Structure formats: structure tokens, C-alpha cells
Amino acid sequence: MNRQFSLAGLMRLRQTQQVAAASGLAQANSRSASVRERRAAAREELAESSGDAASAASLLAIAAARASAQSMLAELDALAASAEAEASEARTEYTEARRRAVGLEKLEARHGAAFEAHILRAEQSALDEIASSAWHRGSTQDAPRKATS
Template sequence: MNRQFSLAGLLRLRQAEQKSAESGLAAANSRSALLRVRRAEAREALADSAGHAADSASLLAIAAARASSQSMLAELDALAASADADAAEARSEYTEAKQRAVGLEKLEIRHEAEYSASVLHAEQGVLDEIASAAWQRKATS
């Protein structure tokens, strides 16, 4: 049996793909978490901004600021939803890449076990031959 695993190159490629997908998943999760934090901070800031209108001009300014904040929150919600979708897609890609690599890793482990068994079998054959030859020499002496 050949010592070298015949699919070693493909296995390295699959492991590289898995690492790439893993880093893409980490980046997507980081972006999603950052956007969730920004959205929570913006909501908190909006809730804390209780403006007291002294006249109609300040009331209009408060209304404009709230409308702008609501628009910003809507954009953050859309970005967060997009980031969550990207993270889900990256998670799916990582899972697929991991499954492809794991299948080859299992084949490599099986190959190593079979190779080790064949080496042990060959060694046992040599030991048996040596023991048999020694026994026959004793019998003829």
C-alpha cells in the first residue's frame, strides 16, 4: 500500500476552502454584531432625547430631528437584516466547506489505519519467517 494519501492535494484544497469560509463567517458575524450594537445605541439615544419645545420653531426642529432619527433607524434595520442574511449565507458556505473537508479527512484517517495495518502485517510476516527458520534449524540440528 502506498504511504502517501493519494487525495492529499485535494484535502489541502478543501481545508484551505474551509479556512477561507471560516474567516468569511467571522467577518460576517462581526459586521452583524456591530450593526446590532449601532442599532441599539441609536434606539437608546432616540429614547433619551426628550426635547421640550418652548416655541413652534423648536417644536419643528424636534420633529425634524426625530424624523431623521427614524429614517436612520430604518436604514440601520435594513443594514442589520442584510448583514444577518450575509452571516446566514456565510454560515451555510462554511458548513458546506467543512463537510467537504471532513469527508476527505475521514478517508485520510482510514488510509493511515490501513497503511499501518499493512506495515504491521508485513512485519509480522517477517517475524514469522524468522521464527520458522529458527525452529527448522533447531529441528535439523
């Protein structure tokens, strides 16, 4: 039985894919969190802004600012939805990469256990052979010798 796991190269590839998928997931989660924070900050800033209009011009300026803010919030909402979709896709890719890597890791563990069992059986067989041959040698030496007259 071969000591080296025959799928070791494939397992390294799968583990590399898993690391890459984990990195992609971390980046997607970071982008999503950043967009959520920006959106929350924009909403908080808009909630704190006062709307006291002293004149018609300031009322028009407030209306324009609110319309612009509404448009910005809509863009942030769309960006947040896009970031969440990317994070969900990255999560799916990571889960799939992890599943493929775990399958090979389990095969490698079984291979290692089978190899160890093979080695132990070979050692036991050698020990049995040594014990058996020693017993046979001992029994032929203890056999009664014919007396020669």
C-alpha cells in the same frame, strides 16, 4: 501500499477553503454585531432626547429630527437584516466547507490506520518466516543420522 495519502492535495485545498470560510464567517459576524450595536446606540440616543418645544419653530425642528431619526433607524434595520443574511450565508458556507474537509480527514485517518496495519502484517509475516526457517533448520540438525559402517 503507498504511505502517502493520495488525496492529500485535495485535503489541503479543502482545509484552505474551510479556513477561508471561517474567516468570512468571522467577518460577517463582526459586521452584524457592529450594525446591531449602532442600531442599539441610535435607539438609546433617541430615547434619551427630550422633546420639550418652546415654540412652533422648535416643535418643527423636533418633528424633523424625529423623522430623520426614524429614517435612519429604518436604514439601520435594513442594514442589520442584510448583515444577518450575510452571516447566515457565511455560516452555511462554513458548515459546507467543514463537512467536505471532515470527510477527507476521516478518509486520511482510515488510510493511515490501513497503512499501519499493512506494515504490522508485513513485519509479522517476516517474523513468522524467520521463526519458521529457524525451526526447520533446528529440526534437520536434530534428526538422527544414519550410522555408517
